[in-house]
Amino acid sequence: MSRRPTALVTGASRGIGRGIALALAGDGFDVVVNYASNVDAAAEVRAEVAALGGTAHLVRADISSADDRQRLVDEAYYAFGRLDLLVNNAGVSPSVRADILDAEPESFDRVIGINLKGPYFLTQLVARRMITALDGAPPDAPRPKIVVVSSISAYTASTNRGDYCIAKAGLAMMVALFAARLAEHGINVYEVRPGIVETDMTAGVREKYDELILERGITPIRRWGRPDDVGRAVLAIARDLLPFSTGQVLDVDGGFHLRTL
Secondary structure: OOOOOEEEEOOOOOHHHHHHHHHHHOOOOEEEEEEOOOHHHHHHHHHHHHHOOOOEEEEEOOOOOHHHHHHHHHHHHHHHOOOOEEEEOOOOOOOOOOOOOOOOHHHHHHHHHHHHHHHHHHHHHHHHHHHHHHOOOOOOOOOOEEEEEOOHHHOOOOOOOHHHHHHHHHHHHHHHHHHHHHHHHOOEEEEEEEOOEOOOOOHHHHHHHHHHHHHOOOOOOOOOEOHHHHHHHHHHHHOOOOOOOOOEEEEEOOOHHHOOO
8 A cells, every 4th residue: 555645636647637646746645647548648747746756557547437437446546555535637628619509419428428427426436435445544534535626617608518518517516415425424525616727628719718818807817727726726625724624616717706897
């Protein structure tokens, strides 16, 4: 069993997931780096984690698949013998941005499967293992934690990607449900809600958001978010700096949620 705390971060090979994995590694965590297809990017993260003094175990898995979810959890515990933190980060954008009057069910099923169903049942699997690991633990023993990375799309309507918005709104309720269910075991659950962050997913709309952020001031803090901004929020949870909070939303959005006039 690893002597260091261990985190499983889904979708950790790029973007926000990579930022989270590196923030945790820099603070003493070993990391299970889940990725869907880009093994080269995942290997780069492994090297970066090692440079920070940690160990990264790579697991290729599609979290929309029940078999892959089970294998991911099994490999995480086989590699490190423990999980102190689950970070549900993996997500995809719609294959095609389509008006909700024209959207096809194939895109809906894909987005819901990866962005909502996958985290829901992965959390179920990990929570069961966490509860078992706590059996017989002293009352003052450190408790594991669960983080769900959602989006401002949980409450911001984008009519050309309704499937994505519905998935993120579902994650918000998922956090509330698991927080209520797991509180008796001392397992706190948190939602980290990023705003507009520089990633591969937002690269195609760079010009649009440059105007909204820099010229129109859609966020009071007039800059793009960075993956390490989200990583620092997750790190605050990992450090147990919010012990009397569960089901809490941490907005990492430059103040977008303030809805200023």
